[in-house]
Amino acid sequence: MKLQSGFNNFFAMIMIKNPWVTFSLFFLLATFIPNVHKLLNSEMYLKMLVQIPAYSILSFIIGLKLRSLNNKVILQISKHGSSALIFLFGSQTFWMIPRSLDLSVYNEAFAILLPLNLIGAGFLFGIAFKSAPFVLKTAFSIYGLAMFLAMGIIYINFNSLICAVFSIEMQHLAGKYILYVFPFVFVLFLYRLFYNMSKLTEEIIIQ
Amino acid sequence: MKRSILLPLTIFFVWIGVILWWTGGFRHFTSYSYAMYRAGTPPRNMPDLKMVDYDQKNIDFNRWKGKYILVDFMYLHCSSVCGILRSRLYDYQKELAPYLKKNLVMVSVSFDPQRDTTTILKETWRSLGAEPNWIFASLKGTNEEIINEMYKFGIVIIKTPEGDFNHTTMHYLINPDGKLIKVIDPSSGKDKTLHEITKWIQ
Numbered sequence: 001m002k003l004q005s006g007f008n009n010f011f012a013m014i015m016i017k018n019p020w021v022t023f024s025l026f027f028l029l030a031t032f033i034p035n036v037h038k039l040l041n042s043e044m045y046l047k048m049l050v051q052i053p054a055y056s057i058l059s060f061i062i063g064l065k066l067r068s069l070n071n072k073v074i075l076q077i078s079k080h081g082s083s084a085l086i087f088l089f090g091s092q093t094f095w096m097i098p099r100s101l102d103l104s105v106y107n108e109a110f111a112i113l114l115p116l117n118l119i120g121a122g123f124l125f126g127i128a129f130k131s132a133p134f135v136l137k138t139a140f141s142i143y144g145l146a147m148f149l150a151m152g153i154i155y156i157n158f159n160s161l162i163c164a165v166f167s168i169e170m171q172h173l174a175g176k177y178i179l180y181v182f183p184f185v186f187v188l189f190l191y192r193l194f195y196n197m198s199k200l201t202e203e204i205i206i207q
Numbered sequence: 208m209k210r211s212i213l214l215p216l217t218i219f220f221v222w223i224g225v226i227l228w229w230t231g232g233f234r235h236f237t238s239y240s241y242a243m244y245r246a247g248t249p250p251r252n253m254p255d256l257k258m259v260d261y262d263q264k265n266i267d268f269n270r271w272k273g274k275y276i277l278v279d280f281m282y283l284h285c286s287s288v289c290g291i292l293r294s295r296l297y298d299y300q301k302e303l304a305p306y307l308k309k310n311l312v313m314v315s316v317s318f319d320p321q322r323d324t325t326t327i328l329k330e331t332w333r334s335l336g337a338e339p340n341w342i343f344a345s346l347k348g349t350n351e352e353i354i355n356e357m358y359k360f361g362i363v364i365i366k367t368p369e370g371d372f373n374h375t376t377m378h379y380l381i382n383p384d385g386k387l388i389k390v391i392d393p394s395s396g397k398d399k400t401l402h403e404i405t406k407w408i409q
Contacts, residue, residue, distance in 0.1 A: 042368060082215035090222030097230065098237045106365055160394065164238040164365045164373045168287070 021065045024058040028119070031055070041105050044166040044174040048151075049181060052095060055118035056088065063126020074127055081125075081132025088121040089140050096151070098163045105165040134196060141189055148185065152178030238363045239375045243390065246361030250386045254360050258316060258344040261329035266344060268314075268381060275311045275408045276381040277303075280362055280374065282319035283331055288376050292393055295400070297335050302401055306408050307340040310383070317345040318353050318364055319372065361390070380407055 030036055031054055040051040067078055077084070094100055095114060103110035125132075154162070155175025161168055227233060235241040253268055260266050268276060279296065281289040296313065303311060317323035328343040335341070346353045354364045362375040378400065380389040391403045 080214060082212075083218050086215050086218045086222070090218065090225070093222070094226060094229070097226070099235075099241050100229070102238045102365070161239075161373060162237055164363050165367070167367070167373070 018065045021062050024061040027054065028058040028062075032115070044155075044163065044170040045177040047101070047105070048174055049177055052092075052114075052118065055115050056092065056122040059119040059122030060126040060129070063123040064129055065126075067127050067130070077124060077127045079128070079131055081128040081130065082136055084121075084125040084128035085132045085136060085140060088125045089144070091117050091121040092144070093147075096147070101163050102165045134200060138193060138196075141193075145182075145186060145189060148178065149182050151175075152182060238365075242358055242363045242375065243361040243377075246359065249390060250382070250388045253381060253385055253387050254356060256316070256356065256360075257347045259320075259325060259347060260342055260344040261325050261332055263325045265347075266342075268385060271312045271314075272385055273383045275306075275383060277311065277313045277404060278316060278379040278381065279314075279377075280316050280318055280357065280364075281376075282317050282372055282374075283323045283327055284319065284371070286371060292376060293331075293335070295393060295397060296341075298397060299401060299404070300336065300338050300341055303404065306405070307338065311340065311408055313338075313341040315341070315343050317343070318357060318374070319350075320345040320347065320353075321350070378404070380404060382407075 031040060031051060040046045066074060095104065095118065100110070104114040105111070152175050155171050156179065157175070158171070159168065162171060166174075230236055231241060231244045235244045256267060258266050268278075279292060281292065283289070293315070296315065300307065300313060303313075307313070317328065323345050325345070328345060332338075332341070332343045346356070348356070350366065354366075357364050362377075364372050364374045366372055376393060378391040378393055379387055380391060382388045389403065389407055391400055393400050395403075
């Protein structure tokens with residue numbers, strides 16, 4: 001009965017109340033279609049700039065929207081913003097290690113573990129997002145941006161193969177595309193940072 | 208609201224521990240480096256590799272016990288780095304000629320026996336000067352067996368969707384007792400590589 005009511009809530013949210021959840025779920029499931037999955041694993045830039053971010057970001061959006069469900073488990077999770085953020089960050093760091101990336105392409109167990117881990121981490125962080133401290137979110141964002149930029153510079157400049165499953169040309173191409181994408185991500189980060197800072201300032205003034 | 212820091216700190220340190228273990232102490236981030244770390248630092252025993260040479264004879268490294276063996280692993284259909292390394296080895300064989308007459312053997316081993324047949328190995332050997340102490344051979348077994356065996360040796364071989372292999376590109380120096388004593392990175396340059404080889408075999 002409880003499971004039925006929870007499923008009905010979720011279904012109503014998807015189909016009626018929130019197109020973001022529909023959109024995110026659709027694209028998340030699309031990454032698992034065999035041909036799409038094969039394509040995303042075949043090019044380094046697709047893996048790094050589409051597949052891995054898609055798992056985290058789309059599941060984050062679903063988690064963010066599902067916060068409003070009246071559910072005990074979700075309410076409990078939503079209190080642990082810092083833990084969820086650190087778990088997500090640790091997961092992303094793990095999968096950025098070249099050896100982990102290699103295994104996620106040619107090893108079946110790791111090919112399953114990657115989406116499970118990142119989707120789980122993104123989803124939990126989406127639920128607990130609002131309770132994560134602003135300072136912690138900002139600090140991890142800055143660190144994440146720096147790592148992203150460093151990755152692009154290393155991939156484009158290194159003439160030795162870092163990931164064994166891709167070629168040196170793919171590595172350089174991935175570096176180039178990371179450097180193309182970086183400014184947009186940076187501007188988005190700055191926008192969110194100033195927006196959140198202005199909100200914080202307003203709250204302080206009101207208090 | 209009083210925030211508990213115990214759970215986030217625990218998760219943080221768990222992740223640090225996982226990554227520390229996964230990378231062998233934050234030192235081995237790539238598959239190549241980790242495979243060499245797992246195989247162990249030299250000197251170490253050689254795995255028992257079964258090969259067939261360009262004369263279709265079954266061989267293994269024990270055949271050259273009493274001599275130094277300079278081994279490289281490659282495949283002849285490589286469209287990238289193997290050709291460059293082979294031409295470097297061709298240059299080395301001239302510099303190492305006095306040692307090749309005395310106490311050194313060079314062995315180039317293909318891990319793609321399906322395509323690198325003994326005929327092709329022999330043709331390649333002839334095109335590179337037919338030095339009698341530079342042997343071309345290929346490993347025996349299926350691709351999967353060879354890849355697993357090579358990993359134990361510290362060599363990563365990954366087949367790409369295009370049918371090529373991405374693989375470790377190192378030279379391995381085995382001493383007259385049959386122990387692997389040095390792994391040499393050829394990307395350090397011709398002079399440095401030659402120096403690394405000759406300082407052991409003199």
